[in-house]
Amino acid sequence: MIPTTFKDYYGDETRWFVGYVVDINDPEQLGRVRVRIFGVHPDDPGDADNSDLPWASVVAPITEGNSSGIGANTGLKNRAQVFGIFLDGKNSQLPLVLGGIPKYEQPPLNPLDPNELTQEKENRRGARTKPIVSTKIDEEKLRGASNVEKAFNFFMSPDGGGFSAEQTCGILGNFAVENGIMLRNVRDFDPTIQSLEKDGTRAFGLAQWNEAKRAGNRLGELIKFSTERGYSYRSMYAQLAFTKYELFKYSYFGLADLLEQDSIEGACEVFEKKYERPAAGSTEERKEEARKIYEQVVS
Structure with missing residues (x-):
């Protein structure tokens, strides 16, 4: 004993x-x-x-x-x-x-990142009353008074793909719906938003990239892309750059069709069907958000 x-x-x-x-x-x-x-x-x-x-x-x-x-x-x-x-x-x-115990290492979804500034924690469907705080990499790489403006200026720039204003707003209208911009007191993108899908997998960021294998684990690809370049995957810049990377690397995401569009609505539909590929039923909402962003940033 x-x-x-x-x-x-x-x-x-x-x-x-x-x-x-x-x-x-x-x-x-x-x-x-x-x-x-x-x-x-x-x-x-x-x-x-x-x-x-x-x-x-x-x-x-x-x-x-x-x-x-x-x-x-x-x-x-x-x-x-x-x-x-x-x-x-x-x-x-x-x-x-x-x-x-040997393992395959992939950065966790919420690692400590010394390049990040303190950010509010918020459910994707919650309301925000304070401005969204950007990261240091965003402050160094992006221009604009809000994340919406920063995203718009990025995609319009040569580094972001040199898209037209209409094509850019078509992209951002999709981001607005995916990111839940219309549900916040402050209408701005939040790249740190995380949600849980019906199948239990996580979706994250501006485009709500999913970790499901059936969807190609695009969240894992975002993390890998960002880590290899020394960025925080939670930053606006990393997510915008990853979007451009996917569009230009993989033809099935619809770059050729997107570049042919000269209207906000046409660009919005192409990006929805080829890049986001959501369940049916949100097309008109995406177009409406795209038009609002055009009025906000361009008009």
């Missing part, structure tokens, strides 16, 4: 965990890491900062010195998935990493 004084530390009271590394810069240089542990620590770093997590010791092979600074440090990297035990059992304050 395990003595009462020891039962929180050894034997049957040992508690296993799986988590991912969030900090490898051990101030004491002992090879420790901070681990965000599934089911123990909140998934959202805003609810528990990385600095609040305890340092976890890491098991090293007996071929290393493991004393007085002798021996190699751990090779673990941030976002590495690990498993281990809590040496203090249910108290869960003394984690010990026993090993790593």
Whole structure:
């Protein structure tokens, strides 16, 4: 029988965990890491900062010195998935990493991003009473007093595809409906909007890119595109640039047809059918939003 004084530390009271590394810069240089542990620590770093997590010791092979600074440090990297035990059992304050679990790494939907400024959290169908705050990359790359103006100026520019005002508003009318612009007190795009589809998959951003495999995991492609270029996928600029990238790379998204349109309504229909591909029933709403944006920005 395990003595009462020891039962929180050894034997049957040992508690296993799986988590991912969030900090490898051990101030004491002992090879420790901070681990965000599934089911123990909140998934959202805003609810528990990385600095609040305890340092976890890491098991090293007996071929290393493991004393007085002798021996190699751990090779673990941030976002590495690990498993281990809590040496203090249910108290869960003394984690010990026993090993790593290989995985395919894709950035999470809501990572901490030092390039981002604080943004309000909002449900896609909620109302917003304060201006939407842009990111640093948006401030550096985009021009305009609002996100709508920034998007308009981007698509009109050579870097954004050099579309006409009518074609641009056709694109933005679709974004307006996808992004829920008409449901906010402040009529502006919010690139951080996330929604849950009926099949349980997530949709995100200006175009509500979906993570479903049947839809080509376009949300995953947005994240990959942004990460490779050093952008935050939650930024206006990354999402606008990704839209242009998809249009020019994949012919089935309708670039050729879009460039033939000389009316707002025609451009709006093409972008809806070829790029957005939503369920039927919102075409007229998209056209109406496109006309409103034209009146707001051009007229």
